[in-house]
Every structure is written in structure tokens, then in C-alpha cells.
Amino acid sequence: MIQDYSLGLLVAFAAMGVAFFAMMRETDGLHRLLLTDLIEVVSLAFIALIGTDLAEALILPGLVVGTSELIALSEIYRIKEGYTRPPDAGLQIEVMESAPGILAALLVVYGIVLSGFSGGVVAGLGVLFYFLCRGHNERFELIETASGYSWALWIIAFFIFMILPQYWFFAVMLSGSAILVKVMAKMSLIGTMRGGPNA
Amino acid sequence: MPDIGGDPLFVLEFGDILHYYTPYTITLFLLALIFTGLAIASRPERQIDIAFGGDAYYAKETTISEMRFRRFMAIACGLATMGAMGSGDIFNFTLFVSLVGIANIGIVAAVKSRHVLNAAYEYGIVAMVATLPLFGGAALVAATTGTLAISVLAGGGFAVPLVAKAFLALGVIGEGMAPFYAAKAEMFRAPGAPYVIMCSLSSLLIFLRVVEIVITI
Numbered sequence: 001m002i003q004d005y006s007l008g009l010l011v012a013f014a015a016m017g018v019a020f021f022a023m024m025r026e027t028d029g030l031h032r033l034l035l036t037d038l039i040e041v042v043s044l045a046f047i048a049l050i051g052t053d054l055a056e057a058l059i060l061p062g063l064v065v066g067t068s069e070l071i072a073l074s075e076i077y078r079i080k081e082g083y084t085r086p087p088d089a090g091l092q093i094e095v096m097e098s099a100p101g102i103l104a105a106l107l108v109v110y111g112i113v114l115s116g117f118s119g120g121v122v123a124g125l126g127v128l129f130y131f132l133c134r135g136h137n138e139r140f141e142l143i144e145t146a147s148g149y150s151w152a153l154w155i156i157a158f159f160i161f162m163i164l165p166q167y168w169f170f171a172v173m174l175s176g177s178a179i180l181v182k183v184m185a186k187m188s189l190i191g192t193m194r195g196g197p198n199a
Numbered sequence: 200m201p202d203i204g205g206d207p208l209f210v211l212e213f214g215d216i217l218h219y220y221t222p223y224t225i226t227l228f229l230l231a232l233i234f235t236g237l238a239i240a241s242r243p244e245r246q247i248d249i250a251f252g253g254d255a256y257y258a259k260e261t262t263i264s265e266m267r268f269r270r271f272m273a274i275a276c277g278l279a280t281m282g283a284m285g286s287g288d289i290f291n292f293t294l295f296v297s298l299v300g301i302a303n304i305g306i307v308a309a310v311k312s313r314h315v316l317n318a319a320y321e322y323g324i325v326a327m328v329a330t331l332p333l334f335g336g337a338a339l340v341a342a343t344t345g346t347l348a349i350s351v352l353a354g355g356g357f358a359v360p361l362v363a364k365a366f367l368a369l370g371v372i373g374e375g376m377a378p379f380y381a382a383k384a385e386m387f388r389a390p391g392a393p394y395v396i397m398c399s400l401s402s403l404l405i406f407l408r409v410v411e412i413v414i415t416i
Contacts, residue, residue: 005342012335016331016335019331020328023328029320032324033324036324036327036328039327039328039330039331040327040330040331042331042335043330043331043333043334043335044334046331046334046335046338046339047334047335047337047338049338049342050338050341050342051342054341054347055338058290058334058337058338058341061290061294062330062334065294065297065298065301065330066327066330068301069297069300069301069304069323069326069327069330070327072301072304072305072308072323073304073320073323073324073327076304076308076316076319076320076323077320079311079316080313080316080317080320
């Protein structure tokens with residue numbers, strides 16, 4: 001067990017050396033941003049080497065922090081270099097005109113039946129597909145606000161679990177529906193990446 | 200327990216995860232609280248550039264939306280700093296520290312000026328790279344001792360490797376803006392004074408706290 005851990009640690013340190021060496025040699029801004037992602041992966045490997053349930057619980061926040069820093073830096077890079085892309089018409093295929101309505105409705109209904117994280121992903125996939133094919137004119141501040149409020153409800157449900165455990169059923173329902181809305185809203189934003197008036 | 204912070208004044212337990220305040224950390228916490236209050240209450244500085252060779256000068260205006268964003272980021276930075284001061288769990292501490300790093304990037308990058316954005320980008324790369332020693336240090340502590348609670352580690356009997364301590368300190372140095380960027384005039388002369396001061400203060404406070412943690416565990 002200890003032997004395995006030492007071996008893994010050795011590999012992680014070697015990967016860290018490679019990543020930092022690459023970082024030192026690289027001078028182009030965009031490539032350095034990509035290399036930082038390599039370093040993030042090594043830090044996740046360090047956490048994963050713990051190899052217990054705790055590691056699973058620690059990887060998630062580590063991953064979230066890394067991803068959010070990557071998104072913030074790419075946005076800074078985009079503004080710094082002045083890159084903008086006008087929205088284009090996208091693919092004009094007949095299937096993309098007729099299918100989205102039916103498929104999105106099916107996926108959203110099934111997602112609501114599932115509820116929770118997995119339901120949010122399924123319903124979000126439906127909405128994503130719809131936005132991707134049909135375009136969008138929604139006000140995304142509203143979607144973001146709904147997502148924020150549902151996240152707060154999810155946290156409230158956890159407090160109910162801790163403080164008033166006898167109302168667990170209410171808390172389960174609250175957290176299940178709140179996380180459904182939150183995941184769906186966040187995922188649907190991916191469908192708007194083609195650009196548009198409010199994106 | 201070589202407690203440089205004094206006896207705990209207050210302990211809040213959530214199972215394994217706990218928050219506590221010693222006279223040392225409560226001082227740092229109050230400092231962060233006061234500065235967050237100042238960042239909320241104060242209005243952004245209005246810079247004046249004097250044109251050489253004449254009587255003309257330019258007054259730089261900070262737009263309302265930019266001011267609101269930077270104020271929000273300064274408050275987030277203050278809250279993260281306060282969390283880092285009170286946390287009794289090493290991994291929570293590292294998460295709060297990386298949140299301070301993200302908020303600092305936001306405070307600086309809100310200024311839409313090319314040279315400020317360049318400086319913010321370079322700082323952001325360093326902050327991102329620093330998450331490796333930061334999380335790596337916490338993971339090494341957890342893997343070698345089996346616990347992350349500072350109070351348990353302070354009880355003695357654990358051999359925390361020196362590498363883990365060095366990683367923690369290195370990560371905090373990278374996340375905070377102060378040590379590497381104290382002389383970066385592009386960042387600190389960006390318009391909007393009270394928010395930029397929050398960056399320096401938060402990095403100073405997290406550094407003082409990590410010194411306490413490294414000595415205690």
C-alpha cells in the first residue's frame with residue numbers, strides 16, 4: 001500500500017517537473033494558458049493519490065477551482081487580444097429545424113421525472129440541443145438568476161437535513177427540484193456558445 | 200501544541216470540519232472585516248493624469264458597472280479572507296485561499312485597459328500554477344497523517360513531511376498578489392483605489408495565517 005503510494009507520488013512529481021519545465025520554456029500567451037491546465041491535472045493527481053473516499057470529496061472542489069480560473073483567464077485573454085466573433089448562421093440542415101422541438105420536449109419531461117443531478121443533465125441536454133439548433137433570443141440574466149436562487153434553495157435543503165431532520169422528505173424534494181433547475185440552467189448556456197444578441 | 204496563536208476563543212464543529220478563532224486569527228479576521236466594510240463604504244478614487252508641457256490634465260472616470268463589479272469582487276475577496284482566517288481544516292483553508300486568488304484576478308481584470316489586462320493575465324497564470332503546490336500540500340498532509348484537522352495535527356504524534364509544509368507556503372505565496380506583484384505599478388496604479396488595496400491586504404493576511412498553520416502542525 002505504502003509502496004504503491006510512493007510510486008504514484010514519484011510519477012506525480014515527475015509530471016510536475018515536466019509541466020513546470022514546459023511552462024518555463026513557453027513564451028506564447030495562449031500556449032501558457034493551455035499548459036496551466038496540464039499543471040491542474042497534476043494537482044488533481046496529487047489529491048487522487050490519497051485513494052480514499054476523502055479524495056473523491058476533495059477532487060470536486062479542486063476541479064471546480066481549476067476550471068473557474070481557466071474560464072476567467074480565457075476571458076481575460078480574449079478581451080486582452082480583442083478577439084470577437086460575429087454570430088454566424090450555423091448549419092442549415094432540415095433535421096435541425098424539425099427535430100429539436102420533439103427531442104427537447106421528450107428529454108426535458110424525462111429529466112423532470114428523473115429529477116436531481118441526473119435529471120438536470122438530461123433536461124439540460126434537451127434545452128442545449130434546442131438552443132444549438134434553433135438559435136435563442138432569451139434574456140440570460142433571468143436564467144442565471146433562476147439558477148442562483150435554486151442553488152440557494154439546495155443549500156437551504158441541506159440545512160433542513162442538519163437542523164430539522166424530521167422534515168427530511170420536504171428537504172429531499174426541495175433539493176431534488178432545485179438541483180434539477182440549477183444544472184439545467186447551467187448546461188443550457190453551452191447551447192448558446194455560437195454567439196448571439198444576449199449571450 | 201506550540202500554539203503561537205494562544206488558546207482557542209471559539210470553536211464551531213461540523214463533525215470533522217471545524218472553525219476556530221484564537222487571539223491571533225481573530226485579530227486577522229477583524230482586520231479583514233474592517234477592510235471589507237471600508238471597501239463597501241468608500242467610493243473609487245478618481246485619478247488625474249497631468250499632461251506634460253502644459254496646464255492640461257485628464258480626469259479618469261470609473262464607470263458605474265465597473266465600479267459595481269470590482270466592489271462585488273472586493274467583498275468576495277474579503278469574505279474568502281475571513282473564511283481562511285477562521286478555518287480549522289487545511290483543505291478548506293486552501294480552497295479559501297484559491298478563492299482569494301480568483302477574486303483578486305477579478306478585481307484587477309475589471310479594468311478594461313490593455314496593460315492592466317496584461318498584468319492581470321500574468322498574475323492569473325501564476326495563481327493557477329500555484330494551485331498545484333497548494334492542493335498538493337494539503338493532499339500530502341491528508342495522505343501521510345490521515346487527517347486534515349489543524350487541531351488534531353497540533354496535538355502532536357504526526358510526522359507531517361517538510362515537503363507538505365513547503366508546498367502549502369509556496370501555494371499561498373503564489374495565490375496572493377503581494378509577494379510577486381508588490382512592485383507591479385500597472386496593477387496598483389489602475390484606477391479605483393480601495394479595491395486594489397483589498398488584494399494586497401488579503402494576500403498579507405493569508406500569508407500570516409499560513410505561517411501560523413505551518414508552525415502549528
